[in-house]
Amino acid sequence: MAFLFDANTQRYIPLAPHHTVGRLASIVDTHLDRPYISKLHMTIEWRDEHWHVKNLGLNGTYVNGDFLAQGVSRPLVLGDDITLAEPNDPAFKVLDLSPPADMLWPLNDSQVPQPVVLARYHLLPEEENPELTLFLQDQQWYLEPVTGHEEPVTRLLNADDAVTFDNQQWRLIRAQVYGPTEARMQSIDKISQFEFVFDLSLDEESTQLYLQRDQQKFDLGERSHHYLLFLLARHRLEDIARGLACNSQGWVYAEQLALELGVDNTHMNIYIYRARKQLSDILPHAQVQNSLLERRGGKLRIGCDRFKVYKGGEIIEQSPKASSIVQPELSV
Known part of the structure; x- marks a missing residue:
């Protein structure tokens, strides 16, 4: 700006x-x-x-x-x-003379400002060691701390509200006008419409993830947070196999999931925020925050029921709603 x-x-x-x-x-x-x-x-x-x-x-x-x-x-x-x-x-x-944009303005008048121009999802001050997550939803900015709590408290940010991270204070500047057309566009993509295709190594040390819908296919690469999504998909697949109703499928306590990942709750939350950010970047018109991972009563689950799981290039399980398309170019 x-x-x-x-x-x-x-x-x-x-x-x-x-x-x-x-x-x-x-x-x-x-x-x-x-x-x-x-x-x-x-x-x-x-x-x-x-x-x-x-x-x-x-x-x-x-x-x-x-x-x-x-x-x-x-x-x-x-x-x-x-x-x-x-x-x-x-x-x-x-x-x-940059174009108008929503941003975080540093409250430090002693040097030339380096504002943070806002996209739709941010890990602050950086993705590798975040303190806060800031995201846009329904034309409003929201803030969540990266903490060990089961369900981090979400705070609505209004224009001129202060935000503190990296031992510095910032102020939210609202400059972008979001009209009704853009608001509708942001809701077109739904996470539940995509199929999640996981490709695990034989030792499950690496997890590749693809998203596909009709003729669309996105390669999300190999990331540590993909294993978190895979574990949640596995819990949902188990409940589907048990015949549980859709609204009862896949729920797992946060402590149990952290134990399965071998990390503490704070580190698990970082995985969650990284997963949300990656999908927000790939699907700019999807409401990722509450649809990728759902929370209730200390539990969470993946907000999709269409999965395929490959291990060493061989398919080992899939959900009833998964497509019949065999994935090419998977690891062997």
């Missing part, structure tokens, strides 16, 4: 898609308490794939010393200096 440097306050200012500057604090994004500044003096807005500055003030706006009369706008370029009403006032320096 674009931002300015305010030479007067020595602060960095992230730009909203329609950013207003002026003297009336109740209606502007950036407040300037100076008598010669108009109540609504200037806007900076994103349109036609560019940022534009527009003067609304009676006393004008200057860009690199060039005067903009009331109602006049011009595109911005990196390095522009913007002053309002008085050309000798401290300037706003244009330091970044």
Whole structure:
């Protein structure tokens, strides 16, 4: 996201898609308490794939010393200096012109900010050693701690809410507008419509995972968290074989699953978050958070009932709903 440097306050200012500057604090994004500044003096807005500055003030706006009369706008370029009403006032320096995006803004004014531009699913501060998971669902951002709890507490994040990780505070900036069309698009892919194909080595030390639906096929590679998904699939396959109803299939206590994996609950939760992130990246229009893995009463299960399991290249089990297609290019 674009931002300015305010030479007067020595602060960095992230730009909203329609950013207003002026003297009336109740209606502007950036407040300037100076008598010669108009109540609504200037806007900076994103349109036609560019940022534009527009003067609304009676006393004008200057860009690199060039005067903009009331109602006049011009595109911005990196390095522009913007002053309002008085050309000798401290300037706003244009330091970044990235398109609008939801992001985490660092609350540290002592250095040039390095904001975290948000996709749909994040492990923070990094995937290998996460403290938090941040995800978008139904046009809202949610936060979960990576802890040893059976069911981590999910927190709704609103614009300007603070987030702390890696010993630093950040602020959620909402810039992206999600319309009804995009909201519908995000719900098209359903995890339950895909078939999970697991290919295990003979010693079960490595697990390859494929997803397929009709003519679609995704190779998710070999990951440690795929074995967690396989164990949950195995529990569901066992319950299917026992004839349990769909809503009773595959539930296993978190402690038992961690024991089967040979890890503690915190490490198991990291596997869960990594699995969700990988599928969110591959299926950008799927609601992965609550559909890949379901939770209730200290138990969890995989949210799908279509599986094939290969070991050493030979199929060893599959669910009744699995397709009849034999997987090519599996390990031997």
